[in-house]
Amino acid sequence: ARREPTVAATVVPRERLEAPGVRIADVLRSVPGVQIADTGGLGAPASALVRGATASHTPVYLGGIRLNDDVAGVADLGGVPPWFLSRIEVYRGHAPIEADRLGMGGALFLEPRRPGRAELSVGVLGGSFRTQGAWVRAGAPLAGGGVLAGVAAEGSANDYVYNDDGGTLLVPGSSTQRPRPNADARVLDAWALGATTLGSVQLGVVTNAMARE
Numbered sequence: 001a002r003r004e005p006t007v008a009a010t011v012v013p014r015e016r017l018e019a020p021g022v023r024i025a026d027v028l029r030s031v032p033g034v035q036i037a038d039t040g041g042l043g044a045p046a047s048a049l050v051r052g053a054t055a056s057h058t059p060v061y062l063g064g065i066r067l068n069d070d071v072a073g074v075a076d077l078g079g080v081p082p083w084f085l086s087r088i089e090v091y092r093g094h095a096p097i098e099a100d101r102l103g104m105g106g107a108l109f110l111e112p113r114r115p116g117r118a119e120l121s122v123g124v125l126g127g128s129f130r131t132q133g134a135w136v137r138a139g140a141p142l143a144g145g146g147v148l149a150g151v152a153a154e155g156s157a158n159d160y161v162y163n164d165d166g167g168t169l170l171v172p173g174s175s176t177q178r179p180r181p182n183a184d185a186r187v188l189d190a191w192a193l194g195a196t197t198l199g200s201v202q203l204g205v206v207t208n209a210m211a212r213e
Contacts (some may be wrong), residue, residue, distance in 0.1 A: 011088075012028070020099075021127070024046075032092075041160075042129075043158075044068050044185070051106055052105055057102075058075075058107065060077070063107065064112045079189075084112055086113045088109070094107075114204075115139045130153070132156075145203075146194075150190070154189075159185070162177070188210070189206050
């Protein structure tokens with residue numbers, strides 16, 4: 001059955017997830033008690049920390065399935081597109097009873113959309129550091145449910161400028177500005193969701209394929 005958030009959760013509504021170019025990490029930065037740790041620009045992993053706990057001790061669920069890696073324990077928020085979600089629930093200090101693992105500081109629940117209407121949208125993006133991309137997604141209603149699918153291709157040179165002192169930090173005038181040419185990234189991401197109703201049971205299937213370089 002469809003799960004509803006409890007009164008103890010801070011809910012990020014779908015309206016905030018529809019902004020052009022927004023990422024889940026960007027939205028969560030403004031939520032009290034949540035800290036975001038990322039390692040760069042486009043294509044770089046991003047993780048969430050709730051109330052001071054480490055990312056490995058902050059479980060992240062997508063449709064009730066925990067995304068945390070079993071080895072490192074960290075969930076990469078950069079792998080889930082915001083358009084795929086209906087809302088984000090932030091629990092601080094505890095988690096719902098249906099969570100199979102309780103975080104030390106809290107937990108995050110990413111709730112997928114429920115397809116049920118016809119839709120089609122396409123878009124392109126451009127940004128700093130030669131970032132560019134395009135995406136397309138579509139949905140269609142079916143008996144008792146529907147399907148929703150989308151694919152996105154993005155890339156960025158990430159050639160930002162930094163100060164290179166050559167290991168001579170204390171020598172005046174020894175640093176020069178150099179571009180960093182080896183941080184480029186390319187991402188191809190595809191998601192699909194199908195939902196239907198079988199009697200009193202709601203069945204949902206989520207599929208994801210990603211290529212990241």
